[in-house]
Amino acid sequence: DGGITQSPKYLFRKEGQNVTLSCEQNLNHDAMYWYRQDPGQGLRLIYYSQIVNDFQKGDIAEGYSVSREKKESFPLTVTSAQKNPTAFYLCASSITLAGSTDTQYFGPGTRLTVL
């Protein structure tokens, strides 16, 4: 099956700890994205990557870090510097990074709760 997976589905973290969210795709897409969604809100872009070993900050990158060592993987680390990390995190991919025509394919999301 082709698709995009995220793990874990639920994640609990103590304050002051870093945590890494996994995102894997087997769609052979070049571009990958991380979004944050708060209750009743839209999606806010954290980081995105057009190609392996390259990524750019989105609108709310502070307190987050990413890597793109492989085309199929784009893990997100939520660091202790992120002041309000409790949220629903969504990973997405698209064939290319093109606001013009590309559809984004989303993973099922990871719900992070900081205790």
Add this chain to the structure above:
Amino acid sequence: SQQGEEDPQALSIQEGENATMNCSYKTSINNLQWYRQNSGRGLVHLILIRSNEREKHSGRLRVTLDTSKKSSSLLITASRAADTASYFCATGQNRDDKIIFGKGTRLHILP
């Protein structure tokens, strides 16, 4: 940065009725997409309409785009319980490679 703004924020209708939600945006766009999100899930792409198109259909979905008013509408005909979800518009701007999502309309179909 928020580009699209959906209206209404929430909508409840009886099953079988038509549901209409709107999206307004501020700057010129290359295309506009609509996505659906079931509670606690990822988003699913519904339809894309380009800036040179005025109307597009997909099954029970009809999307219109009025670039002069900078607005789009999504019509779901003959609604079903399974249509209960949040619906987001996302715009692709000419000068930017990223698409930007609105805050969404929460649609609830009553039995």
